[in-house]
Amino acid sequence: MDKPRNTPGQDRAPGADGTLTRRSFITGTAALIAASAAGIPARARARDEDPFEARYYEKLDHEEIRCLLCPKECRIGDRERGYCGVRENREGTYYTLVYGNPCSLHLDPIEKKPFFHVMPGTAALSLSTVGCNMECKFCQNWQISQSRPEQVDTEFFPPSLIADRAVSVKASSIAYTYGEPVVFIEYMQDIAAAARKKSVRNVVVTSGYIKKKPLLDLCRQVDAIKIDLKAFRENYYRDICSAELRPVLDSIETIAGEGVWLEIVYLMVPTLNDDPGPIREMARWLLKHAGTDVPLHFSRFFPQYRLKNLPPTPVSSLERAYDICREEGLRFVYVGNVPGHRTESTYCPQCGKQVISRSGYRIRGIELVDGACRYCGERIPGIW
Numbered sequence: 001m002d003k004p005r006n007t008p009g010q011d012r013a014p015g016a017d018g019t020l021t022r023r024s025f026i027t028g029t030a031a032l033i034a035a036s037a038a039g040i041p042a043r044a045r046a047r048d049e050d051p052f053e054a055r056y057y058e059k060l061d062h063e064e065i066r067c068l069l070c071p072k073e074c075r076i077g078d079r080e081r082g083y084c085g086v087r088e089n090r091e092g093t094y095y096t097l098v099y100g101n102p103c104s105l106h107l108d109p110i111e112k113k114p115f116f117h118v119m120p121g122t123a124a125l126s127l128s129t130v131g132c133n134m135e136c137k138f139c140q141n142w143q144i145s146q147s148r149p150e151q152v153d154t155e156f157f158p159p160s161l162i163a164d165r166a167v168s169v170k171a172s173s174i175a176y177t178y179g180e181p182v183v184f185i186e187y188m189q190d191i192a193a194a195a196r197k198k199s200v201r202n203v204v205v206t207s208g209y210i211k212k213k214p215l216l217d218l219c220r221q222v223d224a225i226k227i228d229l230k231a232f233r234e235n236y237y238r239d240i241c242s243a244e245l246r247p248v249l250d251s252i253e254t255i256a257g258e259g260v261w262l263e264i265v266y267l268m269v270p271t272l273n274d275d276p277g278p279i280r281e282m283a284r285w286l287l288k289h290a291g292t293d294v295p296l297h298f299s300r301f302f303p304q305y306r307l308k309n310l311p312p313t314p315v316s317s318l319e320r321a322y323d324i325c326r327e328e329g330l331r332f333v334y335v336g337n338v339p340g341h342r343t344e345s346t347y348c349p350q351c352g353k354q355v356i357s358r359s360g361y362r363i364r365g366i367e368l369v370d371g372a373c374r375y376c377g378e379r380i381p382g383i384w
């Protein structure tokens with residue numbers, strides 16, 4: 001179930017190793033779902049039968065609609081879809097085409113997301129549908145994010161069955177991950193509600209490119225959100241991700257303000273977003289808007305998708321970024337995708353002792369007592 005320690009890329013969908021063709025990947029994930037869902041009486045349903053109405057849009061004249069889910073605010077005519085390709089206007093009513101249709105479903109260590117301050121050592125039932133509202137040139141799950149609903153052959157998994165499955169496999173949480181959960185928000189919200197009734201937590205792995213109203217709703221429904229902050233420059237978001245930085249920063253402020261547990265991942269791509277200047281600016285911004293306790297993970301890049309021309313991130317660049325952010329006062333900074341690195345463990349910011357020992361995705365020891373350092377009693381923030 002776990003991936004090898006040297007697998008490049010945190011939270012890649014199983015099978016998405018970048019060497020498969022889209023067709024073979026899709027075939028593989030269909031089999032994965034069948035295997036993962038053993039015991040779940042999934043109900044087969046044709047995709048176009050009984051589509052689910054989207055929650056965040058407004059009707060315009062002439063059967064047009066405007067999507068109000070993400071900052072792209074697509075204006076969509078009858079029988080057309082938005083940029084993400086998974087939401088469609090039919091005669092002035094907007095529908096999600098992926099509700100109940102995960103394309104990947106797997107049991108992962110929560111460290112793989114990565115969440116380092118949320119129930120360490122537990123399993124997260126992880127799922128995604130196809131579709132994304134961005135297109136990052138380095139996407140490690142592009143086979144999912146850039147596919148369309150017609151390209152995946154799945155069955156219907158109602159939210160209650162996903163929640164039941166989490167209980168039966170002893171998952172402490174459900175993770176909405178791999179692709180971009182924003183584009184399947186209705187499905188995520190309904191699974192989260194079903195999971196809460198069964199005392200299963202909900203954690204979201206997202207780029208944070210979402211408008212404030214749906215994000216505020218989501219904050220009331222889930223326990224933790226991890227934001228992929230791609231860079232601290234607008235031109236990087238525009239040129240590499242087909243998106244904007246400002247709305248993502250707004251999302252970080254909103255989540256922090258709502259008191260939902262927040263972690264940040266920064267994928268460091270050589271020559272594109274590894275400049276120390278913007279990293280220092282980012283650290284100062286996070287301190288001011290998210291506080292000293294927000295965990296920040298610098299993740300090592302490996303060449304894939306449309307950025308195969310670049311080398312893996314030098315470990316020295318990650319360590320430099322780590323040092324900058326610690327100097328600025330962030331208390332929990334990590335280097336990811338470098339198995340065995342000392343900074344993949346958690347250290348008490350008061351006494352300096354190791355309080356959570358990690359090796360890759362494995363937990364080797366936890367020295368917390370009721371969420372506090374066993375050695376000095378300092379509170380370590382998180383969900384324990």
Ligand code: SF4
Pocket residue numbers: 067068069070071072073074081082083084085087132133183
């Ligand atoms: S969620 Fe999709 S359809 Fe809606 S605004 Fe964003 S890209 Fe467009």
